Amino acid sequence: MRTYILRRLGYSMISLLMLSMIIFFIIRLTGDPARLMVGPGGRPEDVERTRVEWGLDRPWPEQYWSFIRNLTRGDFGTSFQYRLSVRDLYAERLPYSIQLATAGLLISLLIGIPAGIITAVKVDTAWDTICKIIAMLGLSIPGFFVGLLMIIVFAVTLRWLPASGSGTPLHIVMPSLALGWYFAASMLRLTRSSMLEVLDSEYVKLARLKGVPEKIVIAKHAFKNALIPVMTLAGINFVVMVNVAVIIETIFAWPGIGRLLFEGIQNRDFPVVQGVVILAGVMIVTVNLLVDLLYAVIDPRIRYS
């Protein structure tokens, strides 16, 4: 078991290193940030001075090496645009993204799981069809469209909710709905198929044969096992929501990580892009690791592969 964990950790580190290298070199291909920092009206000597000041004139491998060295000390560099340390900038915005993602995840779980269970247990009935339609709509209508419609209806026409910004619980309602809408649908489907599969499995059949009441069969045997893939998907969805909710954040002026990354790319703010992407990688790799560990604990066959 321990070797398994160590091995997975090792692989994760390699993945992260590869990621850092890829993003480091890719972002430098987009152009020269010094020009943007100085502004288009800058003189060549200003541009040169800025480049030296920020260490951009050194050869890339050297920049990469010092970047990695700083990384080990927890220093992600200073943002070109905001002049704030990337760590502080990220720390300032991360809670907002986590809030939004949590709310979105809640919505997706609260809608997706019960609906998925209903459709699984009541396969081929009217309930099933209704839930399937809801799921379909969730997967088919773009989230930002839903967001815009909600602003019109709830913010402008009905004046129930604020149109943008953050700060009170009311502010989070619409963005999280717009965000969680899609994931609710995918949760629903996954729960459904997972439950269906489990309900049909051997040990459930055996439990029924043994005369265990249906309630306990579903609750004790089926549900737990059906939930495992759902929870792993939830974990991954959470990380995705934290990192890539750019459009929702733009529409609702929500100060999160997605917008930070997007603007960083447009402004050629290398430290911000590197920092956000690597941290996103860390999040994803961690979640994957936890998922794999969970599977290894549950299914011994995997450990020995």
Place this chain on the structure above:
Amino acid sequence: MAVEARPLPYAPTADFVPARAAKIVREIPLVPSLVLALLVFTALFAGLLAPHDPTLPVAGGGVFKPPVWMDGGSMNTPFGTDFQGRDVLSRLLYGARVTLMVAVTGTAFAGGIGMLLGIVAGYFGGWVDQAIMRLTDTWLALPSLVFAIFLAALLQEKINQLTFFLPAGVGNIILVFGLIYWTRYARVIRGEVLTLRERDYVRLAQVAGLSQARIIIRHIVPNVLNTWMVLASLTVGVVIINEASLSFLGLGVQAPTPAWGNMLSEARRTLMAGQWWLTVLPGICISVVVLAANLFGDWMRVKLDPKQRNL
């Protein structure tokens, strides 16, 4: 050389094709297929169907004309005009073309790469497998946005030149989607191949001295095709929605080429101003097509193997 002892989910046999094909066709879900067929039809014949040029203002029409069933609308522009005076119906029809192109090619490109890497990883195993899986992990951690913008900024010129036969920006999108979505295919197909290569008939083929390539082509690929198609059916809808999302951010298909995604993003301000038809109509188109694709994919999934977990 199919072996019946271990239950394969499906054993390809080549006989009685017409009868079986007919049976399947009878069972195809009606509405989704009609919608998809309609999409393909309009995409192919947009030039003939569209009353006006989608990139030019309609001569004599005004800007922001409402659809024909509202006050001020006219039959000349049945779905109204946008803020440049262009006919919405024509843009929707031409937009179908872009949607189809992006959806099909993007999915095929992603699927192609994914299948190739998945098979290589699963079949050859060992360090090749590990390397590819690490690459997959890394790739997944790269937010697709980074890629889209990077490509948009850096390679736009060159890709647009290479894909001169395509409208501006489409080549870029196809490349971006191909490079983003292959990971899903690779992972799942690798898993399939891992089990497949343990099958007796594959072992037998290896013992019998068939070349690797031959084994892969004749035995592995046909069996992963079903999984591949299921994955593809899932990806199509996602690709269409993401094209709309990228356009919203200004990175997708570039103006003035009409695509539903960029119609939505160009007109998003007009929801408030009351010209609802500029956003609602493309939005409906996107939703309906994605819905049809998803329903069709669902049916296909059930047909192929209802036991298969939602991927």
Place this chain on the structure above:
Amino acid sequence: MQWRPVRRAGGARPASRRLTRRAFLAYCAVPVGAAGLLAACAPSQPAAPAATQAPLAKAPTQAPIVTPAPATAAPAAAAKPAEKPAEKPAEKPAAAAPAVGKPEPKGTLTYAWHTTISPAWLDPQENPPQITPYNFAYALHDALVKHMPGKTFAPSLAESYEIAPDHKSATFKLRQGIKFHDGKPVTTEDVKFTFEKYRGANAGILKEKTAAIETPDDRTVKFAFKEPFLDFLTIYGSPSSGAGWVVPKAYYEQVGPNGFKQKPIGAGPYKFVRQQAGNELELEANTEYWRKSPSVKTIVMRGIPEAATRLAGLQTGELDVANQMPGDLLETIRKDPNLRLVPLKAGPVWLEPMSFDGPDSPLKDIKARQALSLAIDRKGFSDAEMGGLGALEGNWIPEDWPGSLKRDTPPYDIAKAKQLLAEAGVANGFEVSQITPLGGYTTFAERITSYLRAIGVNTKVNVMERAAFYDALKPGPDRLKGLVIQLSGSPGDAAARIRENALCNGAFSSLCMPEIEEPMKKYEASIDTQERTKLLNDLQAYLLDNYYIIPVLRQAFINCLGPRIANKAEDIEGAIPQYVYIGPYEDIELKG
């Protein structure tokens, strides 16, 4: 191929498998429980924006993930050595006499800015050649000389100033008793430091021409120039440069440029409270401001790039002012009796034929270029893009700028355009490889494309991002071909515009011709105002009459005021010359 499904779906369900109500509730309990757990573990809601300033504590070096704490962000991790002092910036100075009898500022104004708010704009030392950062300068800082309503180059921090008749020196007398937000007085040292360390737009010109800065007494600053510097006041006292916007020397040196941008201190009508980088900036009234004490206590500026969101905020009352409302929303705003539209004349839009020096481009012929100009329906453009509020001027240099040559609206005549094309030998029109607008203005390019198509000139829109666009204007292998659409929001005067847009080394220039370089050199060297005026006029005429620069129109920057603003719109919007935002800030009043 045949696919044999392994399991048939459907069939009767045994009674024991039916879902009971209790079981269902039990299943829901689990995700709800999990949700509750997640919610409990998620960080708490951020504190509502602090109305008053929180004391600066010694921030720990290892900042834990905190909700945005007001003004306690640790300085840049790039090892700035100084630890923040415990001093409170902008504490009300004790018992200053003017505090008696002044009405207390009250209320909060929420101002929606149309992009994210960059902290770099809070530091006038690095102001780029754009009008954007001056919005924040007018709020947080003050200048020796700045434009004010109805008066250009109004003395502000300076009580008076004098330009020597030979233009070889300029003397400013500082106002007495002015303090920065931290209570320290504004001294001649600060003025000198501000000038010497200035690195933004036009820094080069200012420093090259300045021989020395003398401070004969503690109220006087005298700039001595190497040669007659006629443009000094134009550059120093207008939004052409930030060198006149005084920053505190001691504080700036102490916290460094990055620290300053995090927590700026100035001498303006509002003091910095806190910012959330990019999204929100909170300011508080500086009741000691020399001109008057502001009546609005708190100003919150929020960066909201989505126009629809800005409008929604105005309609619900969350926002009091919103910038840059685009043309297609104007109808909605006009219908709302609570909102006031204020269109301000902003930067010009113009077309440049990049290929006119190409060997076989039809654009080589002046007639072809003239035809392009005749084909543009400027009124239609303005109606469509700006609700008809654009200004149709005939010069790409705004007519209210010093030195601008006034020209009438260029004519719109398709017949004549076609005739000219025929005379140029391309009666059936021609292909232009592409038309590239400045990043973000694709719709302008689309419109122009459709106008050009009417005379047979076909082209394709090429989208480029801003930085790449400016790079590609310059000579080189990647130089843009075809047509480009440029816009400019930079302030200045006609000479500055020609320098930027028409010289070989101009920042936003695609031109490089001796016919422009030589006269400009003469202009820079000349001290005869009449000669200078003539040179400038001739240059502008040359560029316009040869259609190297084809003006389209002047944009309307349309701001929108909500019902709570008590002032008359024209008093606080468009009152300050060359400035398109709200101001002066100390004059804003709220109702109730």
